Amino acid sequence: MSRILVVNSGSSSFKYQLLDAESERVLASGLVERIGETSADPEATGVATHTVTAAGLGVAADGAAHTVADVTSEIRRVIPDHTAGFQVMLDAFAAHGPSLEDDPPVAVGHRVVHGGARFFAPTLITSLVEINIDELSVLAPLHNPANLAGIRAAKTAFPDVPHVAVFDTAFHQTLAPAAYTYAIDAELAEAHRIRRYGFHGTSHKFVSEAAAAFLGRPLAELRQIVFHLGNGASVTAVAGGRSVETSMGLTPLEGLVMGTRSGDLDPAVLLHLARRADLSIAELDDLLNKRSGLKGLAGVGDMRDIRAGVAAGDAAATLAWDVYIHRLRAYAGAYLAQLGGADVVVFTAGVGENVPEVRAEALATLGFAGVEIDPERNAARRRGIRVISTDASPVTVLVVPTNEELEIARQALQVARG
Structure with a gap:
């Protein structure tokens, strides 16, 4: 089975899904949140939920078929940073499945909000790409630093797996200059990369293609x-x-x-x-x-x-x-x-x-x-x-x-x- 791990990292949390690349079925998903909170109150510490997704029917001891329910686990502990958060995720996979040790992902896909005008396609994450994502944080200060933190934590957890950045802005790189240009001083706009980039591109791409296929x-x-x-x-x-x-x-x-x-x-x-x-x-x-x-x-x-x-x-x-x-x-x-x-x-x-x-x-x-x-x-x-x-x-x-x-x-x- 070829598995893809998808990570969507925020400043104090990250979501993940493990999918079977062939059937495109979700095998497990989770949320690690309150990263960086160090309160003594156990309700205010980090919390992680991990759901193993069931499929089809199970068979009871008496031989009767029954619907298999998803299994969800939850833990609470201090999670100081994203690297610790990824270890919590790995622990959840080890304890509740599916095993990533026996069948590791063939790739990790990362949502990155802003790719500027540089990234117009899914991109293998190298050290240079990380530098570019960091440099583009001036255009998305609330998002790109968090996305990058998730990338670095994931690369620590999966050092031998290709990591791929998928940019929210990439789908809109087909806009014509007339559509993406703002009518302000051209030199100032160029110096500070002021233009229309667009967002939600991953969703717009998926939905428009799904609509055509459905019809x-x-x-x-x-x-x-x-x-x-x-x-x-x-x-x-x-x-x-x-x-x-x-x-x-x-x-x-x-x-x-x-x-x-x-x-x-x-x-x-x-x-x-x-x-x-x-x-x-x-x-x-x-x-x-x-x-x-x-x-x-x-x-x-x-x-x-x-x-x-x-x-x-x-x-x-x-x-x-x-x-x-x-x-x-x-x-x-x-x-x-x-x-x-x-x-x-x-x-x-x-x-x-x-x-x-x-x-x-x-x-x-x-x-x-x-x-x-x-x-x-x-x-x-x-x-x-x-x-x-x-x-x-x-x-x-x-x-x-x-x-x-x-x-x-x-x-x-x-x-x-x-």
């Missing part, structure tokens, strides 16, 4: 608008499998209204707040990333709470909902223009997959473009890829569950096999 249509022939709607949210226009426009920019702050992020904003708002409210750069950063979006408008950043507020007649929640939907429609219209129409519209991620009201309202004004939602299909609670447009709709509307870990595993295997 049985050549990816190269499709014009798709893909909405990745979670706490972070972005939309991408995909033509022939290539990103041609995307809502996030230099950072993941631009674009749609998000859980705690503002999305599009007149830059002069920041100048005004600096002058009139005496806000510092750090305070403005905190405002736009942590105290804006749905949370800034309604006090809550979770779409479930917004919907509950709307149902209860709460004015702030209703305004937040209206602003959220208004922005979705604005981008849908703009991307229809950029693509010259659309063949497929796709919704994915937590909100996109699970909130039918968002899907219905986002597309409610696009009948002129051939978009017809089937209310019953849209409201149905089903898993997997599904069509939510009418049979007569010229534009097919899909819900496609994203799977960034699987996409990272595929790309890591591709690099490992040369």
Whole structure:
């Protein structure tokens, strides 16, 4: 069995999945969090959960078939850094399986948020690549250092295995200069690498390819608008499998209204707040990333709470909902223009997959473009890829569950096999 370990590392936690490269089945997954916390309170120390994923049916002692349940374990201990966290992960594999000693991974795939303009494909991680990821931290100070910490810890744990970086920005390296260039002083922009990079690229790539496969249509022939709607949210226009426009920019702050992020904003708002409210750069950063979006408008950043507020007649929640939907429609219209129409519209991620009201309202004004939602299909609670447009709709509307870990595993295997 060829196994791929996928790692998504944050500043104080990391998630992992072990997948079978042939069947693409998840064998085990886990989360190590509260890394670096040293409180004497056992509830505040590091915690790691490890789930061994069952498959198919088991056979009981009496010979009867029964469903095999996933097995989850949890430990709590002080985890001072990512290297210690990886040892906790290895201990969990040794204790609960699958064994990595008997059958080590053929590659480790790492999510890296920012690849700048340098990385446009999955990349074997060398010392030079590590230096580049570190240097690109100026563009993603909250993410790249944490991604790099995970890479170095994983290389210590698996020194003889190829490690592959898969960059969130890579899918958007196909943007044309007209799409990625900001209209500011050209020399200043070049000196400080200011341009649109786009994010959620791994998800947009996976989802757009999955949509084409599901429909049985050549990816190269499709014009798709893909909405990745979670706490972070972005939309991408995909033509022939290539990103041609995307809502996030230099950072993941631009674009749609998000859980705690503002999305599009007149830059002069920041100048005004600096002058009139005496806000510092750090305070403005905190405002736009942590105290804006749905949370800034309604006090809550979770779409479930917004919907509950709307149902209860709460004015702030209703305004937040209206602003959220208004922005979705604005981008849908703009991307229809950029693509010259659309063949497929796709919704994915937590909100996109699970909130039918968002899907219905986002597309409610696009009948002129051939978009017809089937209310019953849209409201149905089903898993997997599904069509939510009418049979007569010229534009097919899909819900496609994203799977960034699987996409990272595929790309890591591709690099490992040369």
